[in-house]
Amino acid sequence: MSAIATLVIRRGAPGQEPAWSRFEVAYQPGQSVLDALRRIRIEHDPTLAFRYSCINANACKECMMLVDGKTTYACTARLEPREMRLEPLPNKPHIRDLVTEIAPPDERLP
Amino acid sequence: MSAAIAAHDAGADVLLVDRSLIGRGGATVMAQMTVAAAVGEETPDDWRHHYADTLKAGRGLCDEKLSRLLCESAPAAIRQMDAWHVGWARHSDGRMRQAEAPGHDRPRCVYVDFLNTGPAISRTLRAQVQRRPAIKRIGDLCIVDLAVHDGIVCGAAGFSVSDGRSVTIAAHAVIVATGGLTRAYARNSASANMGGDGYALALRAGAELIDMEFVQFFPIGHLAPRLVGMDPIMWDPFRYKLGGRLLNADGHEFIGDYHAAEEGRYRAPRDIATYSILKEVAAGRGSPSGGVYLSFTHVPESRLREAFGPVIDRLTANGIDLTRQAVEVSPIAHYHMGGVRVMPDMQTCVPHLFAAGEAVGGANGANRLSGNAISEALVFGRVAGLAAAKCAQANRAQDWRDEAAETVLALIAGRTPMAGNSAALLARLQGVMANHAGPIRNRAGLQSALTELEALKAALGSVAPPPQPGFDTVRLDWFDLRNMLLVAETVITAALAREESRGAHQREDFPLTDPEWAANQMIRLGPDGLAIEPGPRVGEATRSVAE
Numbered sequence: 001m002s003a004i005a006t007l008v009i010r011r012g013a014p015g016q017e018p019a020w021s022r023f024e025v026a027y028q029p030g031q032s033v034l035d036a037l038r039r040i041r042i043e044h045d046p047t048l049a050f051r052y053s054c055i056n057a058n059a060c061k062e063c064m065m066l067v068d069g070k071t072t073y074a075c076t077a078r079l080e081p082r083e084m085r086l087e088p089l090p091n092k093p094h095i096r097d098l099v100t101e102i103a104p105p106d107e108r109l110p
Numbered sequence: 111m112s113a114a115i116a117a118h119d120a121g122a123d124v125l126l127v128d129r130s131l132i133g134r135g136g137a138t139v140m141a142q143m144t145v146a147a148a149v150g151e152e153t154p155d156d157w158r159h160h161y162a163d164t165l166k167a168g169r170g171l172c173d174e175k176l177s178r179l180l181c182e183s184a185p186a187a188i189r190q191m192d193a194w195h196v197g198w199a200r201h202s203d204g205r206m207r208q209a210e211a212p213g214h215d216r217p218r219c220v221y222v223d224f225l226n227t228g229p230a231i232s233r234t235l236r237a238q239v240q241r242r243p244a245i246k247r248i249g250d251l252c253i254v255d256l257a258v259h260d261g262i263v264c265g266a267a268g269f270s271v272s273d274g275r276s277v278t279i280a281a282h283a284v285i286v287a288t289g290g291l292t293r294a295y296a297r298n299s300a301s302a303n304m305g306g307d308g309y310a311l312a313l314r315a316g317a318e319l320i321d322m323e324f325v326q327f328f329p330i331g332h333l334a335p336r337l338v339g340m341d342p343i344m345w346d347p348f349r350y351k352l353g354g355r356l357l358n359a360d361g362h363e364f365i366g367d368y369h370a371a372e373e374g375r376y377r378a379p380r381d382i383a384t385y386s387i388l389k390e391v392a393a394g395r396g397s398p399s400g401g402v403y404l405s406f407t408h409v410p411e412s413r414l415r416e417a418f419g420p421v422i423d424r425l426t427a428n429g430i431d432l433t434r435q436a437v438e439v440s441p442i443a444h445y446h447m448g449g450v451r452v453m454p455d456m457q458t459c460v461p462h463l464f465a466a467g468e469a470v471g472g473a474n475g476a477n478r479l480s481g482n483a484i485s486e487a488l489v490f491g492r493v494a495g496l497a498a499a500k501c502a503q504a505n506r507a508q509d510w511r512d513e514a515a516e517t518v519l520a521l522i523a524g525r526t527p528m529a530g531n532s533a534a535l536l537a538r539l540q541g542v543m544a545n546h547a548g549p550i551r552n553r554a555g556l557q558s559a560l561t562e563l564e565a566l567k568a569a570l571g572s573v574a575p576p577p578q579p580g581f582d583t584v585r586l587d588w589f590d591l592r593n594m595l596l597v598a599e600t601v602i603t604a605a606l607a608r609e610e611s612r613g614a615h616q617r618e619d620f621p622l623t624d625p626e627w628a629a630n631q632m633i634r635l636g637p638d639g640l641a642i643e644p645g646p647r648v649g650e651a652t653r654s655v656a657e
Contacts, residue, residue, distance in 0.1 A: 013580045030336025030428070041533035041583070049581040053135035053301045057142070057341030059229055060134040060301065076339030095272055096580035107132050107247045109270045109277065 003027040003081035007036060009048065010087040013096040021045070027081040032056060034063050034074035037086075037098075049097035050074065064089060065098050111235035112491025113285045113466045113498070114245050120499035124245045125279060128303070129271065129288075131249040133236040135301040137289045137445075137468060138487055141228030143346045144209055144219030145488075146481030147184035152208035152217040157181045159215055164482060167213045167379055168447075168475020169613040170628045171321065171648055175454045176473035179493065180486050187488035188220055196234040199223045209350040211480035213379040219481040224421050225347055231484060251277060253307070254522050254589055256284060256315040256463065257514035263315055263463040264508060267515040269522050271586060274577035276522050280510035282502035285494045286312055286450060287466040291597050292325070295443035296537075296544035299328060299343045305590050306597030308469040312450045313596065313635045317458040320471040320630050320645075321448035322597075323604035324614045326478050327549045329383035330356070331442025334399040337428045342442055344421075345404055346480065349376040351417040356387070357403040357436065358395040364402075381477040381613045384441040384549050391440070401440030406432045441549060445483055447474045447614065448604070451632060456494035462501055462508075466494035472630065475648075476613025524574035524585070532587035539566055539594055547602050552618040556606045563602070567595055600633050603640050607631060 005027040011019045023040045037050050053060035056075050063074040066087040074086075092100035101108070111133060114126045126132060133139070148155040161181040165172050192198055192206075198220045199207040210217040222230040239245050253268040257278070265280040291306030292298040309319055330349070332342040348354060353374045358364045365371060365378050368386040372378060378386070387402050397403055406414065411433050415422055422432070430437065449471030456464045467487040474482055546559035570592065575585050608631065610624035611617050630645040 028336070030338060032338045038533075042531070042537045043534075046528075046531045046533040046584050046587065047582075049583050051131075051581075053130050053303060054140055054341070055300075055302070056337070056339065057140050058339045059139045059341065060131075062131060062134055073339070078338050099272075099581040101272065103131050103249045107249045109248055109251060109272075109275070 005036060005079050005081050006083040007033075007040065008083060008085045009098065011097050014094045021048070027079060031079040032075050033067055033077040033079050033084065033086070036079050037074060049095075049099045051099050051102070062102070064102070066090065111232075111239050112488050113287055113495035115235070115238050115242065116492040116495025117285075117499040118242045118245050118495075120496050122499035122502050125281070126239065126245055126247045127251050127253060127279070128249045129252045129307065130301070130303045132247045133232050133239070135303040137301065137304060138484060139228050139232040140299060140301060140341060140343070141231070141484055142225040142341055142344055143227055144211060144221040144350065144481045145184075145188060145227065145231075145484040146211070146214065146219050146479060147188040147485055148181065148218060149185045149188050149206060149208070149220065151206040155216060155218060157185065160184070160218060163214050164474065164479055167477050167479045169381075169477055169623070171324075171475035171612070171630060173320075173472030173630075174648070176452075176470070177475075179454055180473050180482065180489055183489040183492075184485040187485065187492065191231065191234060191488070194234050194238055196230050197222050211350055212377050212383075213479045214481070219350070221347065224419055225341075225344055228484070252586060252589060253311065255518040256311050257511070257518070258315050258460070259511040259514035261316060262461045262508075264510055264514050267518045267522065269577065272581055274579050274582055274585070276519055278510075278515050278519070282505045282508055283462045283464060283498040285456070285464040285466050285498050286469050287491060287494070288469050290446035290449070290468040291594070291601070292443040292446065294540060294543045294594050294598050294601070295325070295548070296540040297331065297440075298443040299331060299341065300443070305594040306446075307593050308465065309449060309600065310593035310596045312458060312460070312463065312465065312469075313600070313633070315463060316460045316634075317463060318451040319448060319600055319633045320451040321475070321604070322471070322600040322633055323608050323631070324447035324476050325443060325547070325549075325601060326380060326445040326447055326614050327384045327441035328444035329378075329380055329387055329441050330404055330439040331444070332437065333401040333440045334397070334438040335428070335430065337430070340424060340428065343444065345437070345439060348406065348418065352406055352409050352413065355405045355408070356383070357405055358390045359397060360395060364390050364395070379477060380480070381549075384614070385616055387439075387441055388550055397438040399438045399440075401438045403436035404439045405436035407434065407436065409433075443544075445478055447471065447476060447478055448601075454493075455497040456490055457497060457501075462505065464494045464498045464501075466490045476615060521574055524576040526571065526573045526575065528575045528584050528588060530569055532584045532591065535566060535569055536587055536591055536594070539563075539591065539598060542566075543598055543601070547598070547605060549614060550616045550618060551605050553606065556602050559602050560599070560606075563595055563599055566591070570595065596635075599640060603642055604631050604633060607642050607644075
């Protein structure tokens with residue numbers, strides 16, 4: 001039997017009742033949490049929102065989130081064959097799902 | 111950012127807009143490697159040598175004026191970055207270190223250690239932009255189309271990714287600096303915002319694209335074992351510094367079967383290396399994951415550590431010990447030689463519309479030299495910024511016209527929710543391009559790709575989904591796909607028309623380079639769809655004199 005990684009992801013926008021989605025993805029060693037998130041959008045739910053730009057170079061620094069309660073980059077967090085809990089950054093304004101407002105104030109649409 | 115700085119310093123009011131966050135996405139930040147410029151600090155050099163190498167690598171298709179501009183202006187751009195404290199790697203006597211990259215006749219490529227060239231350049235430009243408060247910056251803003259009135263560009267319209275609002279921008283000049291199209295391929299080294307947006311914007315605004323069939327594959331993209339948190343293009347700097355050996359499944363160093371043998375140095379240009387690797391794999395001599403082996407096992411650990419310090423620890427954390435094992439590599443979509451056709455001042459054929467950086471086509475012909483991409487970003491950005499500032503000042507009287515944005519605003523408003531899975535459609539497009547429009551192509555494959563594109567267009571539909579508040583990923587996919595499908599079609603159309611093999615475009619059914627095809631192809635979007643037109647043979651007059 002192939003191993004499964006289960007991602008439990010905080011969903012929704014500010015002002016909405018907090019909701020959680022569970023997604024199961026086939027586990028392959030050497031994958032990142034970001035790889036799994038991208039696969040979830042293709043295989044299960046394209047509405048799942050998270051930020052990323054550079055995929056796996058850890059250059060853009062956009063994919064920062066809470067993985068099991070710890071602040072980290074989804075592209076450097078190793079996917080593991082167990083339940084992993086993903087939440088948006090707690091100290092930034094929440095936009096939706098795992099996306100927070102991380103742009104400096106003077107780089108946002110007025 | 112280079113264009114914004116130049117335009118600002120020339121007196122223009124500048125608005126810098128990014129679909130992603132400012133200075134985080136794009137290609138520059140991803141470049142771990144080097145920047146080519148004849149600064150002559152490692153060994154004596156002259157821009158003419160760099161120019162000769164660029165033309166040779168371009169396989170006879172370079173726009174010689176653009177290539178010359180690139181090579182002649184690159185040293186000043188490098189010194190400007192140095193003055194802005196980018197941190198070029200230096201020898202103990204203060205000279206910049208320059209690595210010798212394939213296709214260059216001498217060590218010419220400056221870099222920032224370790225694997226940090228692109229991030230350092232991005233950070234430096236970003237700091238310069240921030241020091242100019244008159245450059246307004248807006249991130250998370252997706253431009254959907256340029257606003258065109260009477261054939262003249264007068265601004266743009268789009269929507270806020272974070273809250274869905276429609277936005278119009280009035281401008282006396284517009285510079286498209288959106289990078290390339292490599293996200294259209296399944297295995298790519300691109301940022302998520304590199305689906306060819308700028309090509310689609312320019313095409314729909316009436317501009318011409320050039321050389322769209324030439325997509326550069328980076329030959330030694332990392333394949334296996336899987337790495338977490340490391341860029342797949344990281345092996346190039348390793349090869350610059352340490353040589354390394356490319357081996358097939360039999361342990362044979364095969365480059366010599368296709369090109370001059372490397373003999374421990376990194377010599378094969380990207381088009382030839384890519385072709386050789388794919389041919390070895392096709393002949394059944396590939397590695398288990400479908401690539402070839404790259405080995406540094408002959409390099410002592412002390413040298414590995416001296417050259418790459420902390421990177422060696424990151425590899426160890428990923429379970430890779432280069433002294434004991436080879437890694438598997440294979441070609442990965444990396445850069446686009448084609449792009450928007452411009453004059454040497456970066457002006458397109460549409461008044462008030464400019465392009466800069468990778469979005470410009472022609473400077474690198476059919477194959478780009480390592481290190482020319484960032485030089486091009488810096489040099490063309492500066493030229494475009496200056497020219498656009500001049501254009502804007504000359505056209506101050508030009509007013510915004512609401513009717514120029516009517517159609518695009520109606521499209522942005524949207525109506526019909528997406529029926530299928532937008533992310534899956536995008537992945538399907540990436541698969542089609544990888545399977546049929548990669549470095550090795552043939553008529554049947556390209557035609558089946560066109561059929562697939564039609565099916566994907568039908569699945570996408572022509573009416574966008576209505577805005578949902580808060581980072582609507584499906585809507586973003588819809589607009590990305592609209593651009594990517596158009597741009598993919600330009601690549602396939604141009605690849606079908608070019609019945610020969612040259613540089614990054616290898617046709618199995620036309621394996622030879624045909625001197626009659628030493629010509630660019632131009633594409634426009636007409637009322638009946640894409641129209642392709644072959645140009646005159648490149649630089650005929652200059653070449654006959656030289657010969």
